[in-house]
Amino acid sequence: MSNIMLAPMEGVVDHLMRDMLTRVGGFDRCVTEFVRVVEQKLPKKTFYRLCPELLNGGKTPAGVPVRVQLLGQHPQWLAENAVTAVELGSPGIDLNFGCPAKTVNKSKGGAVLLKETDTLHAIVKAVREAVPDHIPVSAKIRLGFEDKTKAVENACAIADAGASEIVVHARTKTEGYRPPAYWDYIARIREHTDIPVIANGEIWSEEDAQRCKVQSDCQDLMIGRGALALPNLARCIRFGEPPMPWSEVADLLIQYSGYEIYGDKGRYYPNRIKQWCGYLRKQYTEAAVLFNDIRRLTDAQAIVDVLARQSSQNHVA
Missing domain, CATH: 3.20.20.70 (Aldolase class I)
Structure with missing residues (x-):
């Protein structure tokens, strides 16, 4: 292996x-x-x-x-x-x-x-x-x-x-x-x-x-x-696992937000979450929509609010 x-x-x-x-x-x-x-x-x-x-x-x-x-x-x-x-x-x-x-x-x-x-x-x-x-x-x-x-x-x-x-x-x-x-x-x-x-x-x-x-x-x-x-x-x-579904990726984004904001004082959070979304767009169309929603945001909490809304929508769906 x-x-x-x-x-x-x-x-x-x-x-x-x-x-x-x-x-x-x-x-x-x-x-x-x-x-x-x-x-x-x-x-x-x-x-x-x-x-x-x-x-x-x-x-x-x-x-x-x-x-x-x-x-x-x-x-x-x-x-x-x-x-x-x-x-x-x-x-x-x-x-x-x-x-x-x-x-x-x-x-x-x-x-x-x-x-x-x-x-x-x-x-x-x-x-x-x-x-x-x-x-x-x-x-x-x-x-x-x-x-x-x-x-x-x-x-x-x-x-x-x-x-x-x-x-x-x-x-x-x-x-x-x-x-x-x-x-x-x-x-x-x-x-x-x-x-x-x-x-x-x-x-x-x-x-x-x-x-x-x-x-x-x-x-x-x-x-x-x-x-x-x-x-x-x-x-x-x-x-040989299938690719992770977007609902699980959205949960990871929320989890990472907690890491960055509370574990690392949030100084780099807005830029890093946007960078990550930039990579996710290669595999997930939902990431492109998310990136468009957050790309102009500079406040960490505002970005987390967008992520939370998308995550809850995914779980309702």
Whole structure:
């Protein structure tokens, strides 16, 4: 059976979303939003803020392990911060070499490092040597920055440096999130590496997952946007469940509202609920109607009132 991981997505898949989606089920592991490492050892509060699961044995309330992800360019500083994350209870360390954001790449983090194979090797080696042997060190990459010519070379360098596994998003930085995903390139990486490879990118349904497995020659998958669009996608892939009906999704939206407003002071709630509705529109026509109803609202309670009305209408129907 496949292992299914929940992908990190900055500003969207925070600890509250991880909690909710892992309660829905089907996931084996989560990865945090990235912890940005520059030239300093970060305080413990930074790790607790992005990964409060560290206070719960490194697991979500549903019991799914959460691995801290680090992003940066300096091997030694990444290594020192990896040690801190492990000491605080992270069950593993993930290294981000895939973020396509311009602000991140300009400061020499994320996908821009795919231009520098030696730097990838140095970072992974430093982190691997810094943390205990039983702690897995994974890396997430794209197929390249502007083209795919270094895809295999980069993956081999990461494996040679001691990584436990590699997650491959099957597009370059330049390709962003535009379809298609080039799953067949992941199979080329599989041919040249002897560590586990996890396929990621453009998996929106159980059918997509099966095609990805065949083309990538990978059994293990990481899903992100697809899980936001279809909250039980992991269970659809794992157990062949039908897609979650909209009435249940509407209940999740209400549940998430309580998380965000009362658990996180509601500062980001209006933007995050709109982002989530944006993804849900891919699978549910009702989400498009909801998005239109809330897109101009900036008050959290006003948005919750709209959600509550729609939820009650669904249950009456």
